[in-house]
Amino acid sequence: MTRRILVYKENEIYYVSQEFNGDKAxxxxxxxxxxxxLNSNWEEIILLFDSVKNLNDFKECVRIAELKFNYDNENLFEMDEMPKWEEIWMVIGGKLKLYSIYGEINYYDNMGMAK
Known part of the structure; x- marks a missing residue:
């Protein structure tokens, strides 16, 4: 099953969720x-993060995602560099986007440049 983490970056600190393993399907x-x-498919989790504006919004969305996965609510990890994981989903421009897969950057800006 797909192993995913959620990340929010603020002031050069990466706030990282616990691992989400798979989804309902x-x-x-x-x-x-x-x-x-599990009560949700990953597409539903992505939609939870629409319009995230700050770290508190991110924390609340992670809490709801944990509930939908029947996980205990855990504190976010604070890291000074991007972790490596099977899939990293990061809040970019107020939306949750697939940032990397197995360490390979998957997110590209409008000019086709890896971000």
């Missing part, structure tokens, strides 16, 4: 059952 395929403990 992935778990249903993996367990070959409709009855799984």
């Amino acid at each position: 992935e778990m249903q395929r993996f367990k070959k059952s409709e009855n799984v403990p």
